Amino acid sequence: MIYKQLIQLWKWLKFILMPNNTAMPSDVSGAEVDMYKIDDNRKLPGDLAMWFFILAELTVFAVFFIGFAVAENLNLTMFAEGKAQLHKVAGLVNTIALITSSYFVAISLHSMRENKDKQTISRLALALMFASVYVVLKLWEYQALFSQGIDIETNTFFTLYFLITAFHFMHILLGMVILLYMAINVYKGKYRDPETENEFSGFESGACYWHMVDLLWIILFPLIYVI
Amino acid sequence: MKAWQRFALSWGWLIILTFTSVAIGQYFQSASFNTLGFISIVMLIVAMKGQQIIDVFMELKHAPRLWRNIMLAYVIVIPVIITIIYV
Numbered sequence: 092m093i094y095k096q097l098i099q100l101w102k103w104l105k106f107i108l109m110p111n112n113t114a115m116p117s118d119v120s121g122a123e124v125d126m127y128k129i130d131d132n133r134k135l136p137g138d139l140a141m142w143f144f145i146l147a148e149l150t151v152f153a154v155f156f157i158g159f160a161v162a163e164n165l166n167l168t169m170f171a172e173g174k175a176q177l178h179k180v181a182g183l184v185n186t187i188a189l190i191t192s193s194y195f196v197a198i199s200l201h202s203m204r205e206n207k208d209k210q211t212i213s214r215l216a217l218a219l220m221f222a223s224v225y226v227v228l229k230l231w232e233y234q235a236l237f238s239q240g241i242d243i244e245t246n247t248f249f250t251l252y253f254l255i256t257a258f259h260f261m262h263i264l265l266g267m268v269i270l271l272y273m274a275i276n277v278y279k280g281k282y283r284d285p286e287t288e289n290e291f292s293g294f295e296s297g298a299c300y301w302h303m304v305d306l307l308w309i310i311l312f313p314l315i316y317v318i
Numbered sequence: 319m320k321a322w323q324r325f326a327l328s329w330g331w332l333i334i335l336t337f338t339s340v341a342i343g344q345y346f347q348s349a350s351f352n353t354l355g356f357i358s359i360v361m362l363i364v365a366m367k368g369q370q371i372i373d374v375f376m377e378l379k380h381a382p383r384l385w386r387n388i389m390l391a392y393v394i395v396i397p398v399i400i401t402i403i404y405v
Contacts, residue, residue, distance in 0.1 A: 092331060093366075096331075096366050096369065096370075097366075099369070100365065100366070100369060100394075103387075103390060133380055133381055133382045133383070134380075134381065134382075135381045135382055135385055136376065136377050136378070136381060142385060146388065149392055153392070153396055156396055156400060157396075157399055157400070157403070160399075160400045160403040160404060161403055163404075164403055164404060179340070183336065183337075183340055186336050187333060187336065190329060190332045190333060190336065191329065193371065193375050194325055194326070194328075194329040194375070196375075197325050197374070197375045197377075198321070198322055198325050200377075201321045201322065201325070298376075299376055302371055302375045302376045303376075305371060305375070306368060306371050306372070306393070309364060309367045309368055309371065309393075310364055310368070310393075310396060310397070312336075313339055313343070313360050313361075313363070313364055314400065316340075316343075317339055317340060317342075317343035317360055318343065318356075318357055318360055318404065
């Protein structure tokens with residue numbers, strides 16, 4: 092699987108870096124072919140406005156990530172000492188919770204398309220439950236640091252740590268509100284309007300927002316806890 | 319392969335990659351290893367996890383190429399920049 096995924100990433104990079112080479116890779120077959128051909132029928136999940144919002148969010152976090160890396164490079168000892176005081180297991184459990192939550196959101200969209208409303212709601216509830224694990228654990232982490240007398244003013248590391256993780260935490264809370272709103276709308280049957288061009292668009296937008304929050308944590312976790 | 323199987327496979331792969339990343343971090347923090355190699359591996363794992371989320375969970379694999387390219391570029395360019403900064 093690792094080989095297959097690396098090959099996939101390499102093919103994509105080659106395709107992007109050599110735009111004049113419109114020929115498809117010779118070893119591409121079957122379902123993969125449509126990935127390389129120009130196809131106007133491809134559909135973006137969710138609303139276009141949500142994708143612009145996602146791009147804006149990703150840009151803001153990119154500045155945070157780069158800022159954190161630059162600051163660490165300038166204060167290696169301080170950042171190493173700061174990271175040693177963080178709870179790595181809590182970070183790992185949070186990562187698993189968010190990935191699992193994202194998984195349940197992805198399969199809830201699938202059951203939504205199959206008109207299984209009850210299943211959709213139960214899967215969204217599971218997604219919210221795993222998101223709650225993240226919230227509780229993150230608050231516990233903050234509390235543990237505060238009880239040691241560590242706060243946002245302790246040093247540059249903790250200023251950036253609290254700033255970035257709290258900003259991400261707010262996105263989690265907003266995402267949970269969106270997931271709850273989606274579940275209520277499914278219950279009320281609001282995604283079943285036959286006059287709407289893409290009746291699941293709102294649901295897809297909410298799901299993509301949640302996956303973006305997960306994606307950000309995927310970068311944040313190794314940057315703060317692992318490296 | 320059914321949709322839920324595809325998602326489950328992706329979820330399992332993401333969990334494996336997460337544990338691998340943490341294990342590598344634990345191992346190389348105790349051993350003296352060159353920073354470039356260590357950070358490159360961890361950031362490569364970040365790119366692989368990002369690709370899974372974008373293509374499978376976000377379902378961008380069959381979305382307009384521009385959007386897929388922007389998102390995939392993000393999970394490749396940011397880890398590359400981070401790697402360059404650290405080394």
